[in-house]
Amino acid sequence: MKQTILRSALAALFFAGLTNAVAAQSSYADRLAETRANYASDSWATGTVRDGLPVAGIVPAGMKSAALEVSEGLLELRLLPADAPLGARPLIQVQAKVGATGPEAREMLVHWLANLSSQRLAPEDSAFGVELGEAGYVGPSGAADRAVSWVAFVRGNVAVRLLNVDLKGNPELDLLAVASHVDAALQTRPALKPGQALSRPAIAKLAAASSAVTAGTPVLLSTTVTEPAGDLPTLTWTVGGSAQGYVESRGDQWYFFPTGPGEARVTLKAIGSNGTSTASTMTLSVADDD
Amino acid sequence: MKFFSLLHVLPAIAAAVLGTSAISASPLPTLPLAQDEKFEPPKDEEDDKDKGKGKLVIDFHSRIADPKLTYGGVQIAMHLAGYFGSLPICVDVYGPTGFVRNVWCGTVTGLMSYLITWDGKDFNGDWVDTGTYTVTITNPVAMVGYYGLPVEIVRLGVTGIEWDNSCFGTDEWQMVYFMKNGIDGVFYSTPATGEYSNLAPSDVSDVDLNNGDPRSDVPLHTATDEPVMNGFNYETNRFNYPVSYTRGAPPQLHVTVGDGGTTVGGAPMSSNYPVPGYDIRMRAGFPGVTDYSGAISPGDTVTFEAGALPNDVSRTDWEIFWRWEYSGDGGATWRSIPGWHQTTHRFYTIWGPPIFKSGASGTQYDGPWVEVADYVSSWGDTLGISTSSSGGVVEAFVKGFFGQNGGIAGAIEGVIYDAYPVGGDGGANHYMGFGVGSNMNLSALLNGAANGVYVNCSDNMGSQTTMLSMIGIPGMQPVRLGNMTLNAIWGIGTAAYTTDLWGFGSSSHGFSYHHISTRNGGVDVIDTCMQLDEDGNPGSTPGTPGWNVDRPWAGTNGYDQLSATNTVSTTLETLPGLQ
Secondary structure (H helix, E strand, O other): OOOOOOEEEEEEEOOOOEEOOOOOOHHHHHHHHHHHHHHHHHHHOOOOOOOOOOOOOOOOOEEEEEEEEEEEEEEEEEEEEEOOOOOOOOOOEEEEEOOHHHHHHHHHHHHHOOOOOOOOOEEHHHHHHOOOOEEEEEEEOOOOOOEEEEEEEEEEOEEEEEEOOHHHHOOOOHHHHHOOOOOOOOOOEEEEEOOOOOOOOOOEEEEOOOOOEEEOOOEEEEEEEEOOOOOOOOOEEEEEEEOOEEEEEEEEEEEEEEEOEEEEEEEEEEEEOOOOOEEEEEEEEEEOOO | OOOHHHHHHHHHHHHHHHHOOOOOOOOOOOOOHHHHOOOOOOOEEEOOOOOOOOOOEEEEOEEEOOOOOOOOOOOEEEEEEOOOEEEEEEEEEEEEOEEEEEEEEEEEEOOOEEEEEEEOEOOOOOOOOOOEEEEEEEEOOEEEEEEEEEEEEEOOOOOEEEEOOOOEEOEEEOEEEEEEEEEEEEEOOOOOOEEEOOOOOOOOOOOOOOOOOOEEEEEEEEOOOOOOEEOOOEEEEEEEOOEEEEEEOOEEEEEEEOOOEOOOOEEOOOOOOOOOEEEEEEEEEEEEEEEEEEOOOOOOOEEEOOOOOOOOOEEEEEEEEEEEEEEEEEEEEEEEEEEEEEEEEEEEEEEOOOOOOOOOOOOOOOOOOOOHHHHHHHHHHHHHOOOOHHHHHHHHHHHHHHHEEEOOOHHHHHHEOEHHHOOEEOOOOOEEOOOOOOOOHHHHOOOOOOOEEOOOHHHHHHHHHHHHHOOOOOOOOOEEHHHHHHHHEEEEEEEEEOOOOOOHHHHEEEOOEEEEEEOOOOEEEEEEEEEEEOOOOOOOOOOEEEEEEEOOOOOOHHHHHHEEOOOEEEEEOOOOOOO
């Protein structure tokens, strides 16, 4: 939906008295409590709990996604023009939390709102002519008359925040329209029955050709990953522990390239087409190459 | 042969006319004789060969040589003793298959010294293979031979360097890159197995190209965000990564020497050493310090101790000259093999061991990020702030991060405080994440502010705590402040002080919360997000910049007093994670 609020109207909106009730909060827990109270999060409607979000479906026409990642449960991807070359600057950052329950998602929205530095409350989405999820808020920008810096909302068990990450270069980006597209896409996911768990990718196998390897010598990995919808899951690898190294593919096979001795904890994370993820870790002993 | 002889006579004539004391018979420059090369020649070279025309003395000759080294070649130094006339001579080379080339023909005269260099090429201009050669010195007029000097052509070179902890303990760190194929958040740490690698596994040898020419050194990788790539994958064979040490550390390094070479025909050839009766060792020329290896064999890895790195937080480039020497007397005396191999290396010295979030694991925590270390060192340089104290490091960091002073035009990555009047909004976090852990998306920030140029206080706190910690500043902690009724402030990336941060009037000039940092439990605080006003009237503009470099929290001109008019609560938090 195209919003037509002008800067003057926005300013008037701000002056309308959306003032944060500031109290002597100190800890982050205090700040969260204050935010819940200020935004009356307890009164946010409870939506349908669905089986995640359609990762591919939230990408609007004419755009493509890049850098899909799940970090500590927060799905992040960037949207950029469909014809953008490799490494091009993104237009939009999408963050999404797929919760097992509605309160989990609503709490994510509280976190986003709690980290606004201004003492004024963020305006609701309805002030911009849109209704996103059960609760939605907008960060108007001073970059242009109708510029929007961010939009955050929660629908059921999914919280979403979209940021215009090129406000200076593309202040007229219709972030609200993209948010509406995402919100509509969320509703295409099937509802979960009471007690039904989110579907997630499954990592049936994660193994190395040898559990004792030598730094500088790649080792073949074998994996079996299934995805409930039958789509190809996105795989990301991290290497932790006292050893160093990385995982890359050669042809259609994965290899661990150890580059430093120690204990390597090689973690495979599979991101499903519904935004959920599953991780599995194996430990390898990496000997020095001396 | 006539052609080559003439070519080589001309320099001799020129040298005689100009009265130079040494001439070169090859296109390679003539090198002055090093002091350590003035030793007694082998006994058989001292024999009287004057044949009635004086005594042609070989001062020295390269018994072992690698012409493919920079300024390498076989050197023969001679002079005519006891005779003031002239003697026509020719210098020729013979190899396993016979005549190789004429090196020089000319006339030597008394009272002059001559340095003849064979560049290791045959009469076609091609590199000769490694092996045993003989340099002959003859009188072409009298048709008599004076000397037959044995020469071993070997192939040397450095194929890998692993920088390691010094003898003082753990003080070397793998450095981290945060991008891959233009995508931030994909981490790579420099290989502990060797930060310098000049390998060519798909070629005939590592030290030579397939046409026999020497393989070039690997230049420094100067990008600070992405490591060396080979297509879409990380490069595994040829790279030269920077190294990080604690300030003042004297690096130890393990150097792997080449094993074998390549003929001009593209066939493998041996390194042709050890040479029976001779030891070969390496000599490493570091800035101000020289170290030697023991006797080496092809493919060996040898250890050296370098001199101390600067005792501050900085970036330093070293050129290291690798030379080789041989000894025919069991190591009592050593003589240089002409030429050298040069490599260049970059060091980032950090304040102390990198500090990360407790219990965090992943490549992003392997060591200091190259870009962070580069930022801090360059800020110190540009601003002229000494980083030999931790306070200096913090000062350089705060002033460099904020920018807009002392030759640094703007804030880091062009960020701007996220406020409506400057195009942002109400101070949303773009890089520091909460709710799913506490993580600073530093990689996105350093990728040209990929999540947008607008930042809030938490983004600044996340940056300053993680960046200063990873270069070894101890004790870094976030300090969460409660709501604030602000005095005049100058936000990062903005033009001036303001008492109307959000553009809605001075009554809205406040924070719902604020995030700064400390390195001493909150007694003093650090803030790159904004500057306070030290003009004695902190509640109004204009303002006088007051940097928040370890500013006391309490007291006159303390952060509490200058920043806000209300009583501000504080909570110490733990170091965020990194992504």
